[in-house]
Amino acid sequence: MMDHCFVLAKDSFAEFFKSLSKLGRVYAPVKVSYQSYSFRQVESHEQIAFEALRTILPPKKYFYPTQETILRYNDGQIEEHKPEIDFQILFGVHPCDLAGLGIMDTIFTAGPADSHYLTRRQSSLIVGLSCMPDKHCFCQSMGTDCPESGYDLFLTDIGDDYLLEVRTAAGVKAVDPIMPLLRAAGQDDESRYKAFWSNRAQAFTNGFKPDNLRSVMAIEWDNKIWDEMADRCLSCGNCTPVCPTCYCFDLVDIASLNGTSGERRREWDSCQFVGFAQVAGNYNFRPGPVDRLKFWYRHKLHGFDDPFGFQTCVGCGRCTVSCPAGIDDIVSVVQALQATNQAKTKHDAN
Amino acid sequence: MMQISTPFMPEKGVIRSIVPMAQDNYLFEFKTDTDRLAACKPGQFVELWVPGVGECPISVCSGRVTESIQLLVRRAGRVTNALFQMSEGDWAGLRGPYGHGFPVERYKGQNLCMVAGGLGIAPIRSLWQYVLDHRQDFGKVILIYGMRHSDEMLFREELKLLLHRGDIQVFLAADDATVCELPPFAMQVGRVTDMIRQAAIDHDFQVAICGPPVMYKYVIEELKAKHVTDQNIWLSLERQMKCGIGKCGHCFIGGRFTCQAGPVFQLADLKFVPELIECDNGGAQ
Secondary structure, three states: OOOOEEEEEHHHHHHHHHHHHOOOEEEEEEEOOOOOEEEEEOOOHHHOOOOOOOEOOOHHHHOOOOEEEEEEEEOOEEEEOOOOOOOEEEEEEOHHHHHHHHHHHHHHHOOOOOHHHHHHHHOEEEEEEOOOOOOOOOHHHHOOOOOOOOOOEEEEEOOOEEEEEEOOHHHHHHHHHHHHHOEEOOHHHHHHHHHHHHHHHHOOOOOOOOOOHHHHHHHHHHOHHHHHHHHHOOOOOOOOOOOOOOOOEEEEEEEOOOOOEEEEEEEEOOOOOOOOOEEHHHEEOOOOHHHHHHHHHHHHHOOOOOOOOOOOOOOOOHHHHHOOOOOOOHHHHHHHHHHHHHHHHHHHHO | OOOOOOOOOOEEEEEEEEEEOOOOEEEEEEEEOOOHHHHOOOOOEEEEEEOOOEEEEEEEOOOOOOOEEEEEEEOOOHHHHHHHOOOOOOEEEEEEEEOEOOOHHHHOOOEEEEEEEHHHHHHHHHHHHHHHHOHHHOOOEEEEEEEEEHHHOOOHHHHHHHHHOOOOEEEEEEEEOOOOOOOOOOEEEOOHHHHHHHOOOOOOEEEEEEOOHHHHHHHHHHHHHOOOOHHHEEEEOOOOOOOOOOOOOOOEEOOEEHHHHOEEEEHHHHOOOOOOOOOEOOOOO
């Protein structure tokens, strides 16, 4: 099992970083305020905030920017705008965000594939990093607490060393120059690795039983909890940009003043905005905050079941900490729905 | 590395003709250089792009798409307003065709009733044109078309011709009517639901419906009274289909993207979908 694993001493991390930065631009979590972190370009390993758990925005922004030009037109000519991509290295991506990227990959690869997203994805190297959960993390409940795919390299903190897993061909190429710094993982390293992940599994204080999550969502669709939350919802849309798996967008035209040229741009959109489901003639299929809030929760906990049959919440807790109304506490919502559902079942049994 | 191109690339459609229809509706005919749109099936839609303004989904209203494609457009918003400023020879962008249209193969060998309300006549027209082109493949064919006022009747000339054909029964109704040049008694004062009650529809009819969201509930009730099953009722739904390829999220409904799984859905498939036809129309009628 450990044959693709190496040990990197923490003392050698600076060398490792230097080697990575020769491949392209390195982006990593950086402390940007008293309590927030953000993925930023880093020049030195000292800038990296290893303790960072959730960054303000998930790493999706490097593959799916907040806005990007899709095509340009000029004097009757339409031309695709291909993004100019320098090779980028994302360092410090935690398991929840790796799972999020995996979901984004599925969405944007499904036919017809999104060339802009995939071009960026293909010219990137992802280096994952282990973490210890805080009171908002619930990736364990969503089954995304262990890294399974979506990374090229993954570092697990095993004390004085990192256990370095090499997952892909790109990963092999990336570690090649630093092979002298690495040693093959031995039995002791393997036990330290196992101990880390088992301690981590015990460290979760937040979560719920994931059983029957989809059916509970369906059965409790008319639960009064939705109305109570919607009364407090500001429809600000904060929960969507911070989510690793929210990918809804708008396509807009930016015309130049001469009237004959311009571009077509893609911008992040939010299902929480009132006009999201509005059609011509002012018909709105999700007119109230409750309709839109339920729609978002449905995407996260039930999923877009027909095209992609999986739940899209990865348990990172970003929505919970960034909701100004305090209603995006997914764990409490699920617990409340499950409790009502169980009470009903018991009542029926009696 | 594999090079793929963006799915958002439109092709140029040069406006070949603009025919003003009733009120704020124009029939645009576009000519394109490729045959990408020639595979268009009745009930499918395209994304119409006015450069510098934006895109909107428009139903294809011609049953026979060859080198040109017809779109019936109502001036209703930013994009359509800009389109109405254009003249013959100008160009707009077209992407598509997208979605699943009416399942004409399933309709074959069966009786078919088409129900249209208002602008919903556009996709229904593509269906009747297809059906009449392959008339021997279908059983009885009924067309029911309702509108608010007889002045709003779209495809008036074409409907006149249909009224003279013996192989399609046409019912026309308006809430309010003034004198119109249709043959006597062809037009009635009433709603589509009144016409459904009059028409000889029974349980073995396939029914294709397109109209304003508020219409569906009442039409479905009438069809149920005629014992038409959910399997035989097909609704063309209107949603904000922005990308057309199941990515942008705007048209999501009941676990599916309208732009890919629809816009035509079998009622049985939508039975437990919230937000199916309930909507807020902002006080507008």
